[in-house]
Amino acid sequence: MRARRLTRSLTCLVVVSLTAAGCGLSGGSSSGDGEAAVGNCKVDKGNVGSGKLSGDIKGKITFQTTNLKKDFGGFFNGVIKAFEKAHPGTKVKWIDDPGDATFTQRNVADAQGCTLPDVINLNAETATALTKHGYLLNLGTKDPSSAKPFVPAFWKSSTMKDAKGASVHTVFPWYTGGVLLTYNTSMLKKAGIDPANPPKTIFGLFADYEKIAKSAKGKYYATMANPIWRIPADWDQMDIKTVSADGKTATFADDPRTTQWVTWMAKLYKQGAMPKDSLSSSNDPSTPYSQGQVAYGSTNPSFVRFVKQNSPSVYDKTGVGQQPFDALGHTTGAPQYISVASTSKNAPTALAFAKFLTNAENQTAWCKDPNVVIFPTTSASLDDPFFQNATGDDPFAQARKLVAEQLKTATAYQTVISPAVQKAIVSQVQLAMQGKKSPEQAVKDAQEKANELLKQGG
Template sequence: MRARRLTGSLAGLIVLSLTAAGCGLSGDSGDGEATAGGCKVDKGNVGSGKLTGDVKGKITFQTTNLKKDFGTFFNGVIKAFEKEHPGTSVKWVDDPGDAKFTERNVADAQACTLPDVINLNKVTATALTKSGYLLNLDEKDPEASKPFVKAFWDSSALKDASGSDIHTVLPWYTGGINLTYNTDLLEKSGIDPEKPPTTIFELFEDYEKIAKSAKGKYYATMANPIWRIPADWQQMDIKVYAADGKSFTFADDPRTTEWVAWMKRLYQGGAMPKDSLSSSDDPSTPYGNGQVAYGSTNPSFVRFVKQNSPSVYDKTGVGQYPFDKLGHTSGAPQYIATAATSKNAPTALAFAKFLTNAENQLAWCKDPNVVIFPTTTESLDDPFFTAVTGNDPFSEARKVVAEQLKTATADEVVLSPAQQNAIVSQVQLAMQGKKSPEQAVKDAQDKANELLTQGS
């Protein structure tokens, strides 16, 4: 599966509903209380001034679908924190992370029952930040940025109710992207595996070479553009939204039409299986069977190939995914936030920082059951990433991703499911020759803007 830099979102609808409910921040009510998102909180949780108070008492910590596989690790972190801070108690709960994740957590926030420390994706964090439910770290802990890669911290700012950028989340673990390819199939097509393309269109040129060489015996990649929109456009530095976020602008860039024209040319020229245009299948299985030259861009995919297709693994190469016009990669880490509604905010913030510190991030990345990368500078500088030995594909993937994360950002372009589907469907029509690329791009932007206006 492609390391997706987009997330299905209910954020627009949710933010509108929260705003309509009168949520936000207010100051001291005169009795030592204030409000955050419509909930009564200690006045120290909101407004200006550093958060103060003893680190003690009970808090609740919520992760997203991690308890089954990583119980030993997180229980160890919790015990270490409780030992370091006598008198504290951390209750760990785990959300399943399904399609109702954002709705469920927004409902908890509105009911003033949001967990004290919570693992969030960007969509949910955006909604909760706009409505004042998360602790403003710029005010409450001005030095919170220190452990993190600067680019990740800078791009993790979210909009508050006034439209100002504030930090309410700590960047946590992240993935990355790289090219994974069958060196034999590339060489048969006259492509040098040691010289990966540096732009998206150069990658498309390689796809075309593969199609001409393979003549239907194998393919370059899968056809469904859902894995590439808006990720490719973002890497090309195509402005998907207007600066104010109130309209789509991708059709204004002629490279978008050129991108669609390339996708049509590749699909009709045999670079992609015809039956994969509307399939949700990623390249994992066909790559493992030697049916496509390029596999998933997710680094963990390399481990999948090693475990399931040893013969293909021996022919697998790993390279840098094209930076293109962006000049760096853009990813979407998971985040850790402290609820502004916490009744024990000093303890909650202390635990959030403990969980995301360099030592604990590195320790989790070393777990053999997971393929993730840290967001702290010290962790990425550890020999585990910088002194990887060997030239096997998995080692190469780790080196490639660790290096790119030092300059990566979390500038995630978020499309709602309806918006993404509307855009993808128009591109699919162009790929089938049922519309010109120019008309498909225009219609895609019109339909996406209509949905944006509706809050869908």
Template sequence: MRISRRTATATAVAVTSALVMTACGSSGGSDGSDSAAGKVEGTVKFQTWNLRTEFRDYFEGVIADFEKKYPGTKVEWIDQPAEGYADKLSADAAGGTLPDVVNVSPDLAHPLAKAGLALDLDKAAAKYRDEYLDGAWKSHRMPGLEGTYAFPWYLNTGPMFYNKKLFKDAGLDPEKPPTTYDQLFKDAGDMAEKSDGRIAMLANAPAIEDFGRYGARLMDAKGTKFTFNEPEGVELLKKYKELYDAGALDSQALTNKAEAAGRKFQQQSIAMNPGSAHDLETFRAEAPSLYKNLGITPAVNNTGKDNMYVQGLMVNRQSEVKPAAVAFAHFVTNAKNQMDFAHEVAVFPSTKGSLDDPYFTEDDGKDETRVRVAAAKSLKTAVNYTPVLFSEQMKTALRNEVAKAMQGKKSPKQALDDAVAECDRLLKTTG
């Protein structure tokens, strides 16, 4: 089970047009309004995504508690495999068999919201909004649409690991890793110079999240065009090219995958890399010299906000039991049930105050606790930097143009202009 699962974004976005065309035929008999007033009763069909195998007892307990709190309700739990989940949602929506409460990420919620199949919680459940972290609630808002289309559920983020010894060898303070891009660029240049180019700070070229962390506007408010070619985006790419030319970025940064970057960090040829609790255990077992010098810090940003990965629970706007569906989605995502789930697996609650619990603030010296405490701290103000509409094809287009700029084949401005043009073209073909 991969709790930090990356979704099939391209597939989810590609089904939007089909859903819009078929939405009028997918009614389950309800009025399709955004009202959820009425008695909490009836059978709620609840669909998750690859969770039953490892968390059956947890969910069956939550369901039993809900049915006890609301006599006259029953929850039917459906758990779908991860493979083909976006296609399954599309087929259910088109066929009028979409469950009442559905586990979604923002990119999966978008085509359903655009087709009018997702309940607007700003209208139907506004009284619950203040229970959740602001960034988590906003993560299920959709470009070009007004409203919020899923209850925020569990969160995740990735801290940065850094090598304190390499920082010290370069004359940098190992207790003060970079927190802004200006500091990162300066420290990376110093490290490359002090090591005669043997040690790079980072192993990867900038991705869309980096442009967001830098402070670039990624998309217009209506969701009709991309904007990461504006001055802030161009400035970031210029800085990365300077790092690349100076040897402060790994020589294979244009082709490195996450696995390759991880190996380079373990081999101590780069000084910083994102990671997880699993990586900590690997370092301790396979790279003890790295492990004893390991530092943990939030990812660099200019916005004061880290990146957030979020899952949500969407309510079917055409559900025949909307009052019960809203009540159940809220119940699953309330502070108590989210905290209990976080004790089952390495995820984080999206509810306000939960991240102040000692479980997320007190370091007991264990590997997984070190990562948990660092991640929880950053999640309090984190946002989802990847635009909901940014597909895998768009990621490839950006990656290719970034490579051309770093290699000097295009100016940073021309490369980003061309990337935006291609992403806008892809947006029109899927939207």
């Protein structure tokens, strides 16, 4: 898998409403005969409720990844073989899901049918759906030491809501992409912008977009227009609360900076900082940046390698810098996760394999694979010289070091909202950018529509 494909799996937008998966979903309950129920599934009583998980590490389990088998078969087969050697009598069957738009729907259906894989690679949306209905092992209860290897902010951010609305840990944070600024230094200099001093705030970045528009005069642009790439990421960086702490109410309209943000977006679109035909385009900045059409590229560090491989002339002009975080601090972004099914017939073995897969040694080894540009979530991995000892002024090396430094000191994380809620907000912002609504009205309407969806459970 090339870097761009993996990037898509990191940011995959699932188009299924979490409540549309059907009935029969419920939290775990237990009986007095050693068995418990999760939904319609009978499970071992030790998988649910209070008490640390115990049992022998032996027997067969199934491990599911998301679109990784083709390009990383050698690595994962090696991890599986090492685990089976360390635990005689175990057998791990590896399957690979394509990770397409029906990913959540398929996995919820598997959960309802009591066939969810024992160990499973999930994104935030799917983990949220499965946690809500009790289909993932509560790691905080079943293995209280789970948090130790991970960067504190990653562990803190890797919480999901159970059926009662309580925050629980049902996922191990696995790999992430990080965020940074990538830009064409030549275009910035023509606009009077110093590439060595990236802006410290989102509005400062917007002011630079405005300078690019005035300098380029339609020959190229600052960035792409579709706000889907920026909501809620920009708001997170500005510490605008998109939703309430319990996730049940939209709150972004309560912050006056949200209207200021929309006002900026509308002004930049009108001034020509963004291609007019990109307002509803699903294309991110990757291709237009590589073709010299926009000054700022993707915020994913994988993108730097993409440019190096596909457009050497633009790579030679590429600079990398700190993504502006306003007063918020360093963000973690949303990692991919590893979870253990609470319906597993062999949960002790599944939990042991999940911990083995996500330990510092295996995370570091995978992140060093030359075919991937990802970052680990364990503190020990980020201390490895591979991330810390970048030399020279090569953009790719600098990007790796910059993101590794960010992740070690991360203090914030990405807000997770459903695709339906995101789409409702984005559509109103697009109307404001087209001049069909005032920014104030667009923000008000966006919050109302988001709340309607949140009340419906999605």
